[in-house]
Structure formats: C-alpha cells, structure tokens
Amino acid sequence: MRLELDPAPSPTKVALSYGAFLLLALFLLGFLFLAYGVSPLRAYGLLLSPLLDPLGLAEVARRAIPLLLIGAGLSLAFRVGFFNIGAEGQLLMGAVGAAYVALFLPPGPYTLLLMFLLGGALGALWAGFAAWLRVRFGASEILTTLMQNYLAYYLVVYLVAGPWKGQFVFGFLYTDRFPEVARLPRLGDTLVHWPTLLLGVGAALLLHLLLFRTPWGFSLRVLGENPQAARYLGLKEGRLTLLVALASGFLAGFAGVGEVAGIHGRLLEPAQISLGYGFTAILVAWLARGRPGLTLLTAPLLGLILAGGDALKLAFSMPFRVVDVVAGLLLLALIGAEAASRHRLIWRR
Amino acid sequence: MEEALVRAVLFGTPILLAALGALLAERSGVVNLGVEGIMALSALAAFAVALDVGPFLGVVAGVGAGVALALFLGLFAITLRANPFVAGLAVAALGLGASGMLGKRYEGVPLQKVLPEAPLALLALLLALVLHLLLYRSRFGLYLRSVGENPKAADLFGVNVEGVRYLALGLGGGLIGLGGAYLSLAYRPSWTDGMTAGLGWVAIALVILAAWEPLRAVCGAYLFGLLFFLQFRLQGSVPIPSEAFAAMPYLLVILVLALSGRSRAPKALGQPFERGR
Numbered sequence: 255m256r257l258e259l260d261p262a263p264s265p266t267k268v269a270l271s272y273g274a275f276l277l278l279a280l281f282l283l284g285f286l287f288l289a290y291g292v293s294p295l296r297a298y299g300l301l302l303s304p305l306l307d308p309l310g311l312a313e314v315a316r317r318a319i320p321l322l323l324i325g326a327g328l329s330l331a332f333r334v335g336f337f338n339i340g341a342e343g344q345l346l347m348g349a350v351g352a353a354y355v356a357l358f359l360p361p362g363p364y365t366l367l368l369m370f371l372l373g374g375a376l377g378a379l380w381a382g383f384a385a386w387l388r389v390r391f392g393a394s395e396i397l398t399t400l401m402q403n404y405l406a407y408y409l410v411v412y413l414v415a416g417p418w419k420g421q422f423v424f425g426f427l428y429t430d431r432f433p434e435v436a437r438l439p440r441l442g443d444t445l446v447h448w449p450t451l452l453l454g455v456g457a458a459l460l461l462h463l464l465l466f467r468t469p470w471g472f473s474l475r476v477l478g479e480n481p482q483a484a485r486y487l488g489l490k491e492g493r494l495t496l497l498v499a500l501a502s503g504f505l506a507g508f509a510g511v512g513e514v515a516g517i518h519g520r521l522l523e524p525a526q527i528s529l530g531y532g533f534t535a536i537l538v539a540w541l542a543r544g545r546p547g548l549t550l551l552t553a554p555l556l557g558l559i560l561a562g563g564d565a566l567k568l569a570f571s572m573p574f575r576v577v578d579v580v581a582g583l584l585l586l587a588l589i590g591a592e593a594a595s596r597h598r599l600i601w602r603r
Numbered sequence: 604m605e606e607a608l609v610r611a612v613l614f615g616t617p618i619l620l621a622a623l624g625a626l627l628a629e630r631s632g633v634v635n636l637g638v639e640g641i642m643a644l645s646a647l648a649a650f651a652v653a654l655d656v657g658p659f660l661g662v663v664a665g666v667g668a669g670v671a672l673a674l675f676l677g678l679f680a681i682t683l684r685a686n687p688f689v690a691g692l693a694v695a696a697l698g699l700g701a702s703g704m705l706g707k708r709y710e711g712v713p714l715q716k717v718l719p720e721a722p723l724a725l726l727a728l729l730l731a732l733v734l735h736l737l738l739y740r741s742r743f744g745l746y747l748r749s750v751g752e753n754p755k756a757a758d759l760f761g762v763n764v765e766g767v768r769y770l771a772l773g774l775g776g777g778l779i780g781l782g783g784a785y786l787s788l789a790y791r792p793s794w795t796d797g798m799t800a801g802l803g804w805v806a807i808a809l810v811i812l813a814a815w816e817p818l819r820a821v822c823g824a825y826l827f828g829l830l831f832f833l834q835f836r837l838q839g840s841v842p843i844p845s846e847a848f849a850a851m852p853y854l855l856v857i858l859v860l861a862l863s864g865r866s867r868a869p870k871a872l873g874q875p876f877e878r879g880r
Binding site: 257259286289290337339387391393394396397398400401402404405408409411412415416533536540572573575576577578579580581582583585586589590592593594596597 | 636808
C-alpha cells in the first residue's frame with residue numbers, strides 16, 4: 255500500500271477529501287471537549303452561537319477586522335514564500351506606535367492619521383527586519399518572526415508597567431486613556447470600529463488587484479510559483495521579498511492601531527490587545543490560497559471561531575486556549591485534505 | 604560560580620532534550636516545528652500521571668505523549684506530504700492549546716513525589732552521547748543520515764525512507780516528551796499553562812546553532828542554561844528592566860539564526876519524499 259501523485263484530482267475527490275478531514279478535525283475536537291468534561295454537541299452549538307443574534311454578529315465582525323487586515327497581507331506574503339508568522343508582534347508594534355502618537359503628541363485633526371502611519375511603519379519595520387535577516391543572512395523567517403513576537407510582547411509589557419504606565423491608574427497595567435481625537439468611531443453600541451473595517455476591505459481588494467492586474471503582481475506570482483524562472487527573468491528576489499514583508503507588516507501594524515484606537519482606547523497588556531489574531535490570520539491567509547480578495551470571506555469565518563471561543567470561555571470557564579486547538583486542528587485538516595487530494599492510494603507495492 | 608554551572612546544566616537539560624529530539628528528526632529530513640506544543644502536552648501528561656500513579660510512570664506517560672504527537676505530525680508531514688512547516692506550527696498550536704485546556708484542573712496542584720533533577724540531567728547528557736554514536740557508528744544511523752541527505756539514493760539501496768523518517772520523528776518526539784516531563788516533574792515541579800515559555804523554539808534554533816551535531820547541542824544547551832541563570836540572577840540587582848531579561852533568550856535566538864543562517868543543513872530537510880520524481 256502506498257501513495258502516488260495524482261496530478262489532476264476530480265472535483266468529487268477533492269470535496270470528499272476536504273469533507274473527510276474536516277470531520278476528522280471535528281471528531282478530535284469533540285474528543286477534547288469530552289475530556290474537558292463538556293458535551294461536544296453543546297460546545298459546537300456555542301461555537302456557532304454568535305451567528306444567532308445581532309450582537310454576536312457584531313462580535314464576529316469586530317474580530318474579523320484585524321484578521322482581514324493581517325490575512326490580506328499574509329496571503330500576499332505566503333504567495334511569494336515569505337512565511338511571516340510574526341503578525342502578532344507586528345500588530346503589537348502597531349499598537350505601540352498608535353499609543354505613542356495618542357499619548358505624547360499634541361492632539362489635533364491629524365492625530366488618527368499619524369497613529370495609523372506610525373503604527374503601520376513600526377509593524378513594517380518589525381516584518382522588514384525579519385526579511386532583511388533572511389535576504390542578508392539566510393535566517394529562517396519562520397523562526398525570526400516568531401521570536402520577534404516575544405520581543406514585541408515584552409516591549410509592550412515593559413511600556414505599560416513602566417514608563418508609559420498611566421498616572422491615573424492604580425494597580426493596573428495600562429496607560430492613561432487616549433484623548434477623544436485619538437479614538438475611532440464605532441457602529442452604534444457595538445465594538446465594530448468601521449474605519450478600520452473599511453481599511454481592511456480596501457486593502458484586500460487593492461492587494462488582489464495589485465497581484466493579478468499589474469506587472470509587479472505578475473513578478474510576485476512568478477517568484478512564488480517558480481523561483482528559478484524568476485531568477486532567469488532577472489527578478490530581484492531579495493527586494494521583492496522585502497517589499498512584500500514590509501506590506502504585510504504595515505497592514506498588521508494597522509490592525510494593532512485599530513485595536514487600541516477602536517476598542518480599548520489605551521495601550522494595555524499584550525494578551526488583551528491581541529486575542530491570538532496573528533496566529534489565526536495565518537489560517538485566514540492559508541484558506542484564501544494566496545488570493546488577497548478571498549480573505550473577505552475567510553476572515554469573518556475565523557472571526558466566528560474567535561467569537562465562538564469567547565462564548566465557550568464564558569459558558570464553561572474554558573481557557574481561551576481552546577481557540578488554539580480549533581485553529582490548529584482546522585489548519586491540519588486543510589493542509590491534510592489538500593495533500594490527500596493530490597495523491598491516490600495504491601494497494602499493491 | 605559552582606552554583607551557576609550547576610544551574611546552567613539543570614536549566615539547559617530540557618532545552619538539550621528538546622533539541623536532541625528535533626535534531627534526530629531533522630537529520631532524517633523531517634522538520635519538526637511542533638516542539639513547543641509537544642513539550643507542553645507531554646509535560647501535562649507526565650504531571651497528570653505522576654499525580655495519580657507515580658513519578659516513574661509519569662515519565663513514561665510524558666515520553667509516550669511526545670511520541671504520539673510527533674507521529675501525528677508525521678501523518679501529515681511524511682505520509683500525506685503536506686507542507687511540513689505549516690503542519691509543525693499547527694501541531695505546536697494544538698499541543699499548547701490542548702494542554703492549556705485539559706491542564707486547567709491541574710493548575711496550582713502540588714506534586715507529592717518530586718523527581719530529582721541531577722539524574723535526569725545526567726541521562727540527558729548520556730542520551731546526547733548515545734545519539735552521536737547512533738548517528739555515526741551504527742547502520743541505522745547511516746540509513747538515517749542518507750535519508751536526510753539523499754532520500755532517492757537511499758530508496759534505491761532499499762532503505763525504507765518513510766519508515767526511517769517515522770522512526771526518527773517518533774524517537775525524537777520521545778526525547779522532547781522527556782524534556783517536558785523533566786520540566787513538570789523535576790524542574791518546576793508543577794503544571795502551569797504556558798510553562799514551556801518558548802523553550803521549544805529555543806531548542807529548534809539550537810539545532811541550527813549546533814549544526815545538527817548532538818555533541819555541539821550539549822554545549823549550546825548549557826550555554827543557554829547559563830544565560831537563563833544569569834537573567835534570573837541579575838534581575839533586580841542591576842538597573843535594567845526585568846522585561847529586557849525576559850526577552851533576552853529570544854533576542855539570542857535571532858542572533859544565532861543570523862550568524863548561522865547558511866550553515867550546512869541536511870540536504871533533503873523539509874522535502875517530502877516522492878518516489879519516482
């Protein structure tokens with residue numbers, strides 16, 4: 255018995271393979287729920303419960319905002335083979351940039367604009383550093399971006415516990431509230447900061463057009479699909495990688511600005527700023543299969559899982575880590591199904 | 604001074620065990636980025652069993668959990684030939700998440716019978732030596748290295764490429780699991796969510812720093828151990844924020860990666876084996 259390449263799988267086979275792997279993931283997840291001591295069916299129900307009421311949908315939308323911004327950038331980065339695992343850190347750097355402008359620069363009509371610019375720039379710097387390390391020294395960006403997540407994490411902890419700790423807060427680790435001009439408007443009573451949402455939708459569409467309708471996008475696609483051909487065409491691999499890394503870091507920085515300016519109104523502990531958006535956005539991008547436009551669909555889907563994870567946490571006082579489990583299993587199911595549909599089983603040797 | 608060296612060895616031990624596990628898999632051509640999650644889950648398995656049964660079966664459970672999760676990764680990275688990097692990251696998330704979820708009831712529970720650290724540290728050192736001998740002085744080691752360097756040629760010589768890779772990944776998972784058990788049964792000894800604190804990632808970087816050599820990994824692990832000890836010791840006594848110390852290992856990993864980025868990896872590292880291609 256062995257596996258052999260199947261270059262042209264039939265659509266039925268692809269569908270079957272995805273169905274089987276998703277079922278397997280659901281089964282494993284159910285098993286974990288059982289081990290935790292809750293009924294799997296009730297847990298699944300809660301995971302999907304945000305779909306049932308407007309407030310739940312608003313929660314999904316709120317979580318889809320950073321996922322969309324980061325996911326759109328990552329789908330571009332993955333396309334050219336830059337595995338940016340550090341969106342979490344880039345998001346935090348964006349939050350730091352936004353907080354600096356909001357807290358230490360005189361408030362004015364351009365405050366929000368400056369917050370987005372500095373936040374995006376810091377995010378881009380964070381990702382660009384990893385790209386530079388890879389291009390210049392050949393250091394694996396998977397590991398460097400991951401390590402930079404921890405660096406950004408401790409930077410934020412240092413800032414909110416030390417020099418930037420609020421003058422009017424006692425015993426809590428966060429800065430003072432941002433002035434009103436540094437806050438983003440929201441939709442009604444929800445936490446949906448719509449300007450960031452618009453930015454996310456715009457970014458996904460723009461990157462999609464860029465990738466599929468411009469010469470620059472063409473060279474990116476060549477680089478991603480066939481690096482050797484890209485070299486023959488004289489494409490500058492290093493420069494393209496760096497640019498894509500900067501773009502994805504910039505968008506992740508935007509996501510961080512949106513979180514602090516739209517939701518919290520201050521810089522606070524890193525685990526509260528990002529609820530695992532950086533890692534979840536990897537799934538958003540992977541599901542979109544290198545098409546930034548598709549993140550418009552995949553970001554709300556993963557937003558639902560994050561919102562559902564919150565519901566589970568409230569109902570069963572389950573650690574929020576459950577989201578990692580769901581994300582990990584889903585990712586395995588997706589790559590497993592993709593790989594399985596590319597092969598066929600041969601029963602003889 | 605003497606205390607510093609002892610603590611360096613004791614703290615370097617889990618890093619060493621995890622690095623040896625990752626190294627074994629990588630020498631056969633399989634990237635294992637799931638180390639952090641495997642370590643966390645086996646630390647929990649070891650702790651839970653040690654609490655109910657006893658510390659020795661706890662170690663066995665830790666090793667077993669490590670083997671199981673590593674083989675689960677193999678299902679995707681070896682048999683299905685899915686992207687091994689993504690599969691590894693997913694396993695890391697899965698292991699961290701599952702251990703955080705299932706381990707909630709063990710948070711803050713004290714362990715009655717604690718395992719001594721020193722014998723386990725000695726065992727880890729011994730295992731590094733065994734691994735070195737296995738890789739360079741045994742037929743299996745030759746097969747393993749050939750599968751990591753040139754799987755096609757190994758296949759032509761009748762070596763079962765996938766079998767060797769599964770064995771390397773599984774045994775490596777056992778070593779990582781032993782590292783997890785050491786953390787929760789001897790070093791800490793307790794269970795807390797996130798207790799692996801990035802050690803798994805440090806171990807992966809250490810493999811690169813050690814140029815895929817078990818004996819060099821020993822020196823590297825103890826060096827990291829010394830740095831962690833200094834971080835712990837200098838905290839509060841020098842006017843540097845504690846967060847800077849906490850961030851130091853990660854900064855160090857980046858430095859290591861930059862310095863040894865183009866060092867010689869096994870040639871077929873991260874490439875799924877496809878017969879007849």
